[in-house]
Amino acid sequence: MRNFYLIFKKELKSYFASPIAYVVITMFLILTGYFFYNSFALFSTISFQATVNPMLAKQVGLLNITESVVRPLFGNISVILLLMVPLLTMRLFSEEKKSGTIELLLTYPVTDMQVLLGKFLSCMAVFAIMIALTALYPVLLIVFGQPETGPILTGYIGLFFVGASFVSLGIFASSLTENQIIAATVAFGLLLLFWMISFSASLAGQTFGDILSYISITTHFEGFAKGVVDTEDIVYYLLFITLFLFLTLRILESKKWRG
Amino acid sequence: MIEVENLTKYYGNYYALKGVTFSVAKGEILGFLGPNGAGKTTTMRILTCFFPATGGKARVAGFDVFEEPLEVRKRIGYLPENVPLYKDITVEDYLEFAAGIKGVARRDVKNAVTKVMDECVLTDVAYKFIGELSKGYRQRVGLAQALVNDPEVLILDEPTIGLDPRQIIEIRKLIKNLAGRRTIILSTHILPEVSMTCQRVVIINEGKVIAVDTPQNLTAKVQGASRFLVKIDGPSQDVMKELRAINGVERVTRRDEYGNNGVGEYVVEAIKDRDIKRNIAPVIVNKGWALLELRPQEMSLEDIFVKLVTKE
Ligand SMILES: Nc1ncnc2c1ncn2[C@@H]1O[C@H](COP(=O)(O)OP(=O)(O)O)[C@@H](O)[C@H]1O
Ligand SMILES: [Mg+2]
Numbered sequence: 001m002r003n004f005y006l007i008f009k010k011e012l013k014s015y016f017a018s019p020i021a022y023v024v025i026t027m028f029l030i031l032t033g034y035f036f037y038n039s040f041a042l043f044s045t046i047s048f049q050a051t052v053n054p055m056l057a058k059q060v061g062l063l064n065i066t067e068s069v070v071r072p073l074f075g076n077i078s079v080i081l082l083l084m085v086p087l088l089t090m091r092l093f094s095e096e097k098k099s100g101t102i103e104l105l106l107t108y109p110v111t112d113m114q115v116l117l118g119k120f121l122s123c124m125a126v127f128a129i130m131i132a133l134t135a136l137y138p139v140l141l142i143v144f145g146q147p148e149t150g151p152i153l154t155g156y157i158g159l160f161f162v163g164a165s166f167v168s169l170g171i172f173a174s175s176l177t178e179n180q181i182i183a184a185t186v187a188f189g190l191l192l193l194f195w196m197i198s199f200s201a202s203l204a205g206q207t208f209g210d211i212l213s214y215i216s217i218t219t220h221f222e223g224f225a226k227g228v229v230d231t232e233d234i235v236y237y238l239l240f241i242t243l244f245l246f247l248t249l250r251i252l253e254s255k256k257w258r259g
Numbered sequence: 260m261i262e263v264e265n266l267t268k269y270y271g272n273y274y275a276l277k278g279v280t281f282s283v284a285k286g287e288i289l290g291f292l293g294p295n296g297a298g299k300t301t302t303m304r305i306l307t308c309f310f311p312a313t314g315g316k317a318r319v320a321g322f323d324v325f326e327e328p329l330e331v332r333k334r335i336g337y338l339p340e341n342v343p344l345y346k347d348i349t350v351e352d353y354l355e356f357a358a359g360i361k362g363v364a365r366r367d368v369k370n371a372v373t374k375v376m377d378e379c380v381l382t383d384v385a386y387k388f389i390g391e392l393s394k395g396y397r398q399r400v401g402l403a404q405a406l407v408n409d410p411e412v413l414i415l416d417e418p419t420i421g422l423d424p425r426q427i428i429e430i431r432k433l434i435k436n437l438a439g440r441r442t443i444i445l446s447t448h449i450l451p452e453v454s455m456t457c458q459r460v461v462i463i464n465e466g467k468v469i470a471v472d473t474p475q476n477l478t479a480k481v482q483g484a485s486r487f488l489v490k491i492d493g494p495s496q497d498v499m500k501e502l503r504a505i506n507g508v509e510r511v512t513r514r515d516e517y518g519n520n521g522v523g524e525y526v527v528e529a530i531k532d533r534d535i536k537r538n539i540a541p542v543i544v545n546k547g548w549a550l551l552e553l554r555p556q557e558m559s560l561e562d563i564f565v566k567l568v569t570k571e
Contacts, residue, residue, distance in 0.1 A: 006359045010348065017347040017388075100343030104404070107307040107339075108360045109332040 003110045007118025008125075011092070015126050020087065025130050028084050035076040036069075036137045043068045065145045066227075073137060074155040074225040078162050082195060085163065086187035088126055089170025090180040092119045093248075097178035112252040116245060120171055127163045131156070151227035158224025161237035165217060166191055168244035175251040191217075260285045260412060260442040261306065266315035268301050268466075275301045277466040278315065283459075288438050290457030290474075291446040298466040299446040300340050303416050306444070307337045320411050333362055336405030340416040342397055346390030350381055350400055353389060354407055361408035371407055379403040379433065395426035402433060413443045419452060431456055485529035488556045489539060492522045493548030499525065501542055507533035526556065 015021040043065060096102035105115060135156075141147045166187075173187035174180075198216035201209040213219045217240075220233040261283040268276040276298045283289045291299050305312045306319055308328035317324045320334040345353060354372045363371045376382050379399040384392060389400060398418065405413060418434065419427045434456055437443065447453060453460050454474040462470040462477075470477060491498050495513060502511045507529050514524040529535045536555075543550045 002365075003360055006356055010345075010352075010356050013352070014345065014347045099346075100339065100341065101345055102343075103304070103309055103339045104337065104343055107309050107332055107335075107337050108357070109329050109362060110360055111329070 003114045004118045004121075007110070007115055008122045011119050011122035012125055015088075015122065020091070021126050024084050024087050025126075025133070028080060028130055029133055031080045032073075032077050032134055032137070035080075036073055039069050039072045040141070065141060065147045066151050069141060070138070070147050070151055070155065071225050074159065074221075077131075077134060077159060078221055079195075081159070081163055081166060082191050083188070084130075085127070085166035086170050086173070086184040086191070088123055089167055089174050089187060090184035091174070092123065092171050093174040093252075094178050094180045094183045098180075106252075112249055116171070116249055116252065120167060120245065123167045123171070124164060127167060128160075131159055131163065148227065151225065154224045154227050154229050157229060158221050158233075161224075161234065161241075162217060162221055165237050165240045165244075168241045168248075169194075172244040172248045172251070175248045260287075260320060261289075261444065262316075262318045263302070263306070264316040266302065266305060266317060267313045268298070268305065269313045275466055276305075276312070276315075279463065279466070279468055281461045281468060281471055283442055283444060285442055286439060287459060288434075288443045288445065288457045290453035290460040291444055291463065292448070292450065292453050292460050293446075293463035294448055296465075297448075297463045299448075299463060300416055301466075302463075303337075303339075303414050303444070303446060306331075307335060307414055308332055333408075334410055335412045335414055336408070336410040338401045338405045338413075338415045338418055340420065342401035344389050344397060344400060344404075347388060349386050349388055350392070350403075351376070351385040353400065354403055357404040358407045361410075363408050371409070375403045375407045378406065378436075380429075395422055395429070398422060398426070398430060399433070402430070406437070411440075411442060413437065413441050415443065415445045417446055417448070419447070419449065485531065485533065485535070486556045487527045487529075487536070487539065488552065488554055489525045489527055489543075489550070490522065490552035491525065491543055491548050491550055493543070493546065495523050497546070498523065498543075498548065501546060502527055502539070505535060505538045505542055507535045507538065522551065524552075 046068075093102070096105060106112070138147070138152045142149075169190055170183075170187040173190065174183040176186065177183050194215065194217045196216075196218075198213040198219050201213040201216070203209075204212055214236070220236045223230050223233050263279055263281050266276050266279040267274070279298065279302060281289075291302070293299050304310055306317055306324060308324050308331055311325055319331045322330040322334070324331050348356070351372060354375060355368055358368045358371050359365070376385060379402055381396070381399055381403055384396055389397065392400065402415075402418065405415070415434070419430050422430060431452070434443070434445065445452075445456065457474065459471070459473055460477060461468055489502070499511050499513065502508060502525060505527075508527055509530045510528045512526045512528075514526065527535070527539065539553060540550055
């Protein structure tokens with residue numbers, strides 16, 4: 001427990017000792033803020049026109065702030081996370097392999113599991129900070145409108161699971177190589193694949209299509225953004241996280257890469 | 260304290276260790292000597308449980324490295340080759356991290372770190388980032404992290420590589436001061452290092468141990484104390500001829516530090532087990548030359564090493 005905490009603390013410190021965490025968080029906020037502003041501005045323009053022209057309101061049926069702002073917001077955040085998380089995870093093992101510090105770390109009296117969890121949770125902490133800062137957007141909505149709070153809460157729960165899944169896959173990619181660029185690229189590629197695989201579901205046959213859309217991360221996030229928490233989705237994310245953490249552990253234990 | 264038995268290691272199908280056997284007694288400083296690629300780092304990585312051997316046995320501080328790696332790691336301090344350290348952390352923070360993770364009790368961490376920074380002369384740079392330090396300081400941080408939990412066994416892989424002569428002397432002094440309670444294995448491919456710091460030497464080449472002994476015994480064993488340095492004032496050509504003519508002399512070489520005539524230094528080597536000590540002086544004196552100096556010359560570890568390796 002103490003070892004895990006020490007590694008967690010050290011990793012968290014080194015995130016903020018380099019500019020990486022600041023740059024990623026800033027870019028993330030700029031991008032999400034931009035998307036938020038766009039959908040919010042569109043919504044208020046349409047609402048304003050609708051007050052003048054009630055016919056329009058009926059036509060577009062867009063006057064629900066939850067439907068037209070909150071849901072796209074979570075959709076956008078999750079896509080931007082897909083781009084940003086690999087940048088947070090890429091250094092976790094790659095850097096240690098490249099500089100050789102992994103040799104010292106793994107000859108200290110720590111288990112591979114403590115090292116992995118320390119690194120995983122330190123990245124989750126940065127992720128949590130990043131996500132917490134986006135709370136500004138729903139707060140603005142609550143100040144200026146009456147969104148349902150349910151979907152906002154479930155949306156954040158969903159983001160948490162999506163983020164943890166991204167981080168676990170990112171760490172796995174980082175454990176494969178000593179090159180950070182390769183780690184980020186592999187993580188990004190795999191995540192994108194998991195994201196888009198449901199697109200081909202409609203082309204595939206019935207059973208295979210079902211499997212594809214079950215595998216897809218997107219499918220399981222939709223419910224959260226709508227305000228529905230389904231245990232099946234939670235189970236999916238937990239399986240996903242466990243699988244990649246387990247694979248990373250296997251890579252760490254595999255003595256092959258050590259020589 | 261450390262027992263290594265018939266250790267083998269394959270990298271793919273490359274045979275890096277071909278049955279290495281040696282042991283280190285408690286409190287001893289053992290020099291692990293060999294040219295680059297001999298298998299020193301490989302052996303040390305096995306002893307520190309970084310990776311397992313392909314075959315053989317190794318015990319450190321009473322624990323098997325394959326069966327109880329965590330127990331072994333608790334009891335060692337390891338300085339890997341080239342001293343890999345985190346750059347984005349201060350010296351003090353890093354040593355506190357190392358102390359904690361190596362199991363120093365929470366309330367003792369501060370003390371342990373202060374003490375080890377003192378010992379390794381790091382107090383001045385306590386708040387500097389490791390990435391900003393010079394190689395000599397980094398080496399000392401590496402040594403400090405190895406020492407911070409006061410381990411029974413120290414494993415140092417080429418601790419003076421890449422340092423300038425002054426830093427080398429400092430590090431050697433530090434290592435010598437560490438001796439006593441601790442058991443130390445120190446690898447090096449620089450020979451004088453061993454005779455300066457170690458009580459016993461294991462010489463390894465191409466994955467095999469080719470000699471184990473004290474530096475002094477090794478010297479004696481290979482050369483049989485039959486090399487002399489003679490300083491003579493006389494014509495060079497004639498001196499060489501006369502020296503070569505002495506019964507039992509195998510080879511005479513001149514050291515070219517002086518002019519061709521006048522004073523010259525000659526190295527006289529005897530055939531193995533032949534005593535020529537008594538025969539040199541009379542010859543010189545009979546010829547009427549001045550004998551300025553006559554002393555046995557020890558073979559350096561360099562010479563020994565070349566002899567041992569070429570004998571194989
Ligand atoms: N990870 C590795 N993969 C393949 N060969 C290796 C690896 N590490 C070392 N070797 C080879 O094993 C031999 C012994 O290496 P090493 O133990 O590092 O020697 P030393 O430390 O004595 O210089 C060398 O020939 C080296 O090239
Ligand atoms: Mg080496």
